[in-house]
Structures are given as C-alpha cells and as structure tokens.
Amino acid sequence: MTRPIELEAAERRFGSGHTQVVALHPTTLGVERGELLAIMGPSGSGKTTLLSLVGGLDQATGGRVLVEGKDVGRMSPSQLALLRRRTVGYVFQDLNLLAGLTARENVSLPLELDGAPLAAAQAQAAQALESVSLGHLADRYPDDLSGGEQQRVAIARALVGGRGIVLADEPTGALDSMTGESVMRLLRVHCDAGGTAVLVTHDAAHAAWADRVVFLRDGRVVDEARPAPTQEFSVGTTA
Amino acid sequence: MTLAYSVCILLQSPFEEDTLSVKFGLLALLADAPAHGYELKTAFERRTGGSWAINIGQVYTTLQRLERDGLVTELPSDGERHDYRITSAGTEALGAWFSSPVVIEAPPRDELTIKVLLAVAAGDVDVTEILQRQRRASIEQLQAYTRRKAQADPDRDVAFLILIDALIFRTEAEIRWLDASEARIRSLSARAGKATS
Ligand SMILES: Nc1ncnc2c1ncn2[C@@H]1O[C@H](COP(=O)(O)OP(=O)(O)OP(=O)(O)O)[C@@H](O)[C@H]1O
Ligand SMILES: [Mg+2]
Numbered sequence: 523m524t525r526p527i528e529l530e531a532a533e534r535r536f537g538s539g540h541t542q543v544v545a546l547h548p549t550t551l552g553v554e555r556g557e558l559l560a561i562m563g564p565s566g567s568g569k570t571t572l573l574s575l576v577g578g579l580d581q582a583t584g585g586r587v588l589v590e591g592k593d594v595g596r597m598s599p600s601q602l603a604l605l606r607r608r609t610v611g612y613v614f615q616d617l618n619l620l621a622g623l624t625a626r627e628n629v630s631l632p633l634e635l636d637g638a639p640l641a642a643a644q645a646q647a648a649q650a651l652e653s654v655s656l657g658h659l660a661d662r663y664p665d666d667l668s669g670g671e672q673q674r675v676a677i678a679r680a681l682v683g684g685r686g687i688v689l690a691d692e693p694t695g696a697l698d699s700m701t702g703e704s705v706m707r708l709l710r711v712h713c714d715a716g717g718t719a720v721l722v723t724h725d726a727a728h729a730a731w732a733d734r735v736v737f738l739r740d741g742r743v744v745d746e747a748r749p750a751p752t753q754e755f756s757v758g759t760t761a
Numbered sequence: 762m763t764l765a766y767s768v769c770i771l772l773q774s775p776f777e778e779d780t781l782s783v784k785f786g787l788l789a790l791l792a793d794a795p796a797h798g799y800e801l802k803t804a805f806e807r808r809t810g811g812s813w814a815i816n817i818g819q820v821y822t823t824l825q826r827l828e829r830d831g832l833v834t835e836l837p838s839d840g841e842r843h844d845y846r847i848t849s850a851g852t853e854a855l856g857a858w859f860s861s862p863v864v865i866e867a868p869p870r871d872e873l874t875i876k877v878l879l880a881v882a883a884g885d886v887d888v889t890e891i892l893q894r895q896r897r898a899s900i901e902q903l904q905a906y907t908r909r910k911a912q913a914d915p916d917r918d919v920a921f922l923i924l925i926d927a928l929i930f931r932t933e934a935e936i937r938w939l940d941a942s943e944a945r946i947r948s949l950s951a952r953a954g955k956a957t958s
C-alpha cells in the first residue's frame with residue numbers, strides 16, 4: 523500500500539551562488555497512514571519548508587515529494603489546487619482565516635470551491651465546527667473569536683470534507699496549555715480514525731502526542747524519537 | 762564564577778522537602794477528621810494520586826514529632842486504636858503552609874545539569890550530541906506520560922491528571938533548558954568562528 527506521504531531525497535534551495543540557502547538538504551522520510559508525526563527544531567531549521575513541500579505550496583528543487591503516491595512536483599496548478607481542496611488540509615503558522623467570512627463560511631469555502639452544493643457544504647462545515655466544539659460560534663466573524671477559537675476554526679477548515687492528511691504549522695503556538703491540549707486531542711482523534719497528520723511545534727508537551735518526533739537542524743533530519751516501549755509507571759488510580 | 766564553584770553550589774544544601782510534605786500532608790488529613798496511623802497512610806497515598814508510598818514507620822515518627830510540637834494530640838485510647846486529632850496550633854500551622862508559596866531556591870543539583878556543565882567545560886566533548894541524546898530520551902518519556910494521560914478520565918482521575926501534568930511540565934521545562942543551552946553554545950561558536958576568520 524502506498525504511504526500517504528513520501529519524501530525521496532527532497533531538497534529545497536533558495537537563491538544561487540554566493541547567497542544560496544539550503545533550507546532543506548536532501549531528505550528521505552515516509553509517513554504512515556494513521557500516523558501523527560511531529561517535527562521539532564530551532565527557528566530556521568527548515569520545518570515550514572518541509573511542510574510546504576508536502577502541502578504543494580512550494581516545489582522541491584531536487585528529489586521528489588509524493589502525496590498519496592503522486593509526485594507533487596509534477597502536478598499542474600489545477601491538480602495542486604485539487605490536492606489542497608480534497609486531500610491535504612493545511613493549518614498555517616499565521617492562521618489566515620478570511621476576515622469577511624464567518625467561522626462557518628471559512629470552513630465551508632474549500633468545499634464550495636470544490637463545487638459542492640452550498641447547502642451541503644454549509645452542513646458539513648457546521649459538523650466540522652461541532653467536532654472542534656465550536657458549533658455555537660459558527661456565525662461569528664474571526665475578529666470576534668479568541669485566538670484559541672480561531673485556531674480551532676482553522677483546524678476544522680483543514681479537516682472538513684474528510685481530507686485524509688492534515689499539515690499543521692505551529693497550531694498551538696498562541697494557546698494556553700489546556701486549549702493547546704484540546705487541539706492535540708483533535709489531531710490524535712483524526713489519526714486514530716485512520717487519518718494522517720504532520721505537526722510542526724516548538725512545544726515538547728504537544729509533540730509528545732505524536733507517534734514519532736523528527737528533529738531538524740540546519741535543514742537536516744538529525745534524530746527521531748518514538749515512545750519508549752510501555753513503561754512501568756507507579757501511579758495507580760486509572761488501573 | 763568558575764565552573765568548580767558552580768558545581769559546589771549544585772552539590773550542597775540537603776533537601777528537607779520530603780519530610781515537610783509528609784508532615785503537612787498528615788496535618789491536612791487530620792484537619793478533615795481524627796484518624797489513626799494506618800488510615801493516614803492509605804489516605805495520604807490516595808490523595809497524592811498513588812504516586813507516593815510512605816511506610817507506616819514514617820507515619821508514626823511524623824505523628825510523634827507533630828505531637829511533640831503541639832500540632833496534634835492523641836485521643837484517649839480504647840487500647841487498640843490510637844487516633845490523633847489536629848490542635849488549634851496545628852490548624853494555624855497548616856493554614857500558614859497552604860498560604861505560603863513554595864520557593865525553590867537551591868539551584869538544580871541533578872546529574873543532568875552537572876553532566877552538561879562538565880561537558881561544556883571539557884571542550885573536547887560533542888555537547889550538541891549529548892543534548893540531543895537527552896532531548897530524545899526526554900521526549901520519549903513525555904510520550905509515555907502523554908499516553909497515560911490520554912487514557913485517563915477527566916472526571917474520575919483528577920489527582921492522577923494533576924500529578925501527571927506535574928511530570929509532563931517538568932520534563933518539558935527540562936527540554937526547554939536543553940534547547941536554550943544548545944542555542945547558547947551555537948551562538949558562542951558562531952562568534953568564535955567570526956573572530957578567527
Ligand atoms: N523564500 C525564501 N528565500 C530565501 N530563504 C528562505 C526562504 N524561505 C525560507 N528561507 C530560509 O530557509 C530556512 C528555513 O526556513 P523555514 O521557514 O523552513 O524555518 P522554520 O524551521 O519553519 O523556522 P521557524 O521555527 O522560525 O518558523 C531559513 O534559513 C530561512 O531563512
Ligand atoms: Mg516555520
């Protein structure tokens with residue numbers, strides 16, 4: 523079975539000659555179906571670069587990036603648009619909800635762009651907002667929502683329409699710990715139900731919700747963490 | 762401040778925290794109702810989310826000390842049970858304890874801190890590698906905690922969740938400290954690189 527995400531020596535350089543920056547050195551990395559992968563690393567280490575290659579927002583300058591078995595680098599603009607509407611949901615580092623649209627309209631937009639009938643799109647959007655516990659705020663505009671609520675709208679927008687892959691760049695950045703935790707629970711639920719997610723975060727407590735944590739430094743994967751095999755831990759109440 | 766001096770600071774000051782927590786833990790339980798030693802032991806363990814086993818001997822020596830200081834008093838015994846009750850001085854001491862914040866003044870003197878300090882000073886050790894190995898181990902530990910947390914019931918397991926949050930945030934703080942240490946070392950070597958080129 524094909525993996526949902528596959529990087530084969532994918533590389534991203536900016537500029538040329540003297541001023542060239544290698545944002546991502548040739549990197550090979552696969553993400554399994556059902557996996558929640560976290561990416562950690564210092565500022566400028568290439569996290570957003572890697573995520574944008576997978577989301578089809580940017581093109582590799584070397585190697586290949588496959589999403590559901592298809593080479594993102596060979597897609598036409600309309601195929602890329604389709605990929606983003608149907609397959610990959612993206613939560614940006616700086617949110618960008620559309621200020622002129624309500625929460626529900628923000629969430630239903632990708633479906634409408636994809637040609638879904640308005641009523642059906644709005645119903646699905648309402649359901650997606652319900653799943654992030656924001657059903658009651660569906661008619662609010664982004665400016666009238668708190669940072670954490672906007673964050674959850676952005677996640678609902680990434681999940682809506684049953685897109686299997688969610689890419690989230692620092693989705694918990696500005697949130698307090700309980701709200702951040704609820705965002706992580708959402709991603710966990712998505713993956714436990716057979717979805718796939720890649721999460722960029724600086725926050726170790728949030729990365730710990732992932733099945734695997736990949737560490738980037740200077741554009742290279744330098745290490746990887748997986749949960750230790752079930753550890754004995756002497757706390758008794760849940761037994 | 763020399764490295765030797767830093768390490769000296771880290772190695773001094775023995776902790777009294779444990780005995781203090783047991784002392785006020787027992788007082789807090791007795792503030793609810795009089796109880797005997799064994800009841801106190803099991804209630805203490807339950808309230809600390811099952812994380813802190815104390816032996817019955819420690820309970821009795823603590824009760825003796827509390828009684829000597831006039832904070833608890835033994836109720837007339839029927840020969841079998843020895844129930845204790847909190848005194849008004851005990852209630853006052855407990856109130857003062859609850860209302861004063863816990864300040865951790867002693868610098869951390871754990872093995873990890875000392876290992877990193879010594880590695881930085883050694884010069885010929887790859888500190889970044891040591892930091893990353895520790896970071897991976899800490900994240901894996903966090904993953905294990907988080908799995909336990911994900912399974913807990915937020916209504917029934919409050920003590921457990923508060924406890925596991927303590928472990929999670931302490932480990933997270935350790936990772937932030939590793940990140941900060943690495944950033945310091947990188948900017949130091951960047952400056953050193955500029956100076957020599
Ligand atoms: N369009 C661009 N032109 C030139 N360099 C770029 C461009 N985009 C990114 N870079 C460089 O590539 C490197 C990686 O950037 P990236 O945005 O992936 O970092 P990041 O790990 O996401 O950092 P942060 O944690 O700060 O978001 C950085 O050195 C950055 O300056
Ligand atoms: Mg970034």
